[in-house]
Amino acid sequence: MAKKKKKTVAEDDLSAEDLGVVPEEKKKKTTAKKKTSKKKTTTKKKTTKKSSKKSDFIQSSCNVGLVGHVDHGKTTLVKALSGTWTEKYADEINRGITIKLGYAEAAVMQCPKCNRVIAEALANLLRKSKKDPKGHCPDCGEKLAFKRRISFVDAPGHEILMATMLSGASLMDGAVLLVAANEDCPQPQTREHLAALEIAKIENIIIVQNKVDSVGKERAIEHYNQIKSFVKGTIAENAPIIPTSAIFQANVDKISELIEEIIPSPDFEDLNEEDFLFNVARSFDINRPGISIDDLAGGVMGGSIISGQISVGDQVEIRPGLKNPDSGKYKPVITTVKSIYEGKHSLETARPGGLIAIGTELDPSNTRTDQLIGNVVGTPETLPEVKNTVEIETHLLEKVLGAEEDISVKPIAKNELIMIVVGTSLSAGVVSKIGKHNSVSLQLKRPICALGGSIVALSRRIHNRFRLIGYGYLAE
Incomplete structure (x- = not known):
């Protein structure tokens, strides 16, 4: 029974194919097999051809x-x-x-x-x-x-x-x-x-x-x-x-x-000079069940670069990070970039534009089934502070969106549960304070890491569904 279970491909492992991520160890193993079965001249010719393709690839803009x-x-x-x-x-x-x-x-x-x-x-x-x-x-x-x-x-x-x-x-x-x-x-x-x-x-x-x-x-x-x-x-x-x-x-x-x-490509010239910032929209464990420990690849994060550049070998920090199962608190994590991919194309350096995957040294159990969605990745000590409480300048819509019936949006009330989306980060919080100029303070159930001034989408529970009721901006 145990052997059969190892051969089963987990559903979340399939998602690694979306980003074309292949463990470095697996690639080395495959190359080694080819070398033993073919002549040296053939191997050298193929290697040269592959590296030229890699250098010719142009990242999405x-x-x-x-x-x-x-x-x-x-x-x-x-x-x-x-x-x-x-x-x-x-x-x-x-x-x-x-x-x-x-x-x-x-x-x-x-x-x-x-x-x-x-x-x-x-x-x-x-x-x-x-x-x-x-x-x-x-x-x-x-x-x-x-x-x-x-x-x-x-x-x-x-x-x-x-x-x-x-x-x-x-x-x-x-x-x-x-x-x-x-x-x-x-x-x-x-x-x-x-x-x-x-x-x-x-x-x-x-x-x-x-x-x-x-x-x-x-x-x-x-x-x-x-x-x-x-x-x-x-x-x-x-x-x-x-x-x-x-x-x-x-x-x-x-x-x-x-x-x-x-839909023109944005001008990234100024963004390339800023600190590296990456929004995590997906995360994967790309290892198949039954793989040997020596061949395990680290966790992978998929998303988009907001500013700056990243190269293989760079150190990055992830915030809010990983949740401690005992204390329930989140702790930032620092790891090293092992690989960068766009689709099935390997990159040495990536800039803003397109959707990329970053292979890391993280334990893959911490990235499987999208566990890192909503995190922000950046150069260590450059990321915004992690927030457990946020103040938002709100702008409510006239009508609730997404509902079949016509429902007017009521003002946000104290102690109400509001769902927020900032970048790729999703959280919910209880309204602890109603301030001046349409501002509200939320005590978040899950912390977020976001820059002041970021756009926030606001939803409230209506008929057992969270419906979009407005937007706002995070206080500086």
Whole structure:
């Protein structure tokens, strides 16, 4: 029985494939086997080729979020644009919905002859014949030239996963809002996700009217007008609306063009000179059951660099850190960076832009099943103080978002439980004080590490669900 248990792959181990993390020990072992079975000349040739690929890889410079109501086609669209199906967990596959934040990367290419801009994976999908070479323009057949690499953040659309979506919003530089044509607009999470984009101040938005293949022309026009009415007066009022069938790749090429046009890469020049700061959105144990102790790889953290740069061999501090099971208190941790990955590509140094994984010397039992979500990583002694009590300048919405019925937002009351999301950090706290100028003080159940002035999403429990009621800013 014990042997059978060791052979079973744990569900959380599957997520390591999202970021392409391979234990260094495992890579060394595989290389050693190849050397014994092949001639030395062949081995040297392969090694040289591999290192050249590694140096040629260009890190993503932009994070594009896919947001919208559950089952409106976000994951299918990511697949068409990147070639990656982001639902990896058994529960996600069985239920057909995104539960965790999904990640994928895509190379944006341009044809030097006809100037067409298109995602590389999509260009390969749209080839006229399978015999046609990959990486060429589907229109004129010219070899495509690289423009930039982007990362996709596939946010869950189900109402009970709103906190996960809010965490993902903190990583986005721009967003694609999907609205399915076979359902009236807006659906509850369509409204809630758009509000989250407004709270996160994400202004570069593309609206995709998906699943137009499932409705007639008159319904498609009626639904288009519903979208226009819904976004009027919002941050997405002037966003382009693209009718699409993601499952048949119809008009998806127009989306890749608009991403290049509307969602530019941020200017990281000044950020590169600042202290290193990294928001943890996922964490993994990449070791398979039954692996020998000598081959164990340290814990892995996935997320996005906010500022500064990180290199293999650097020391980093993690705050609030790990929870002591006896005292219940959190203690910051210092560890060494052993590897850096974007997708399946190994990096020696990483900067802001894209979604990366950092391999560490941490005990992998401390990173499995996303235990480090919400932590902040930085150069030792440069991170903000860990806060158990926070003061927030609040701004409440007129109506509760995400609920089926029309509910007005009541003022926050003393002793009320409020859920907050700051960056990728999720916590809840009891209101201990109501101050002047709409400020409230919360005694947190889980500490956070965040800079003063950070945007905070506020939710309260309504009908056994935490619903978005407003936003605020952390006091300095």
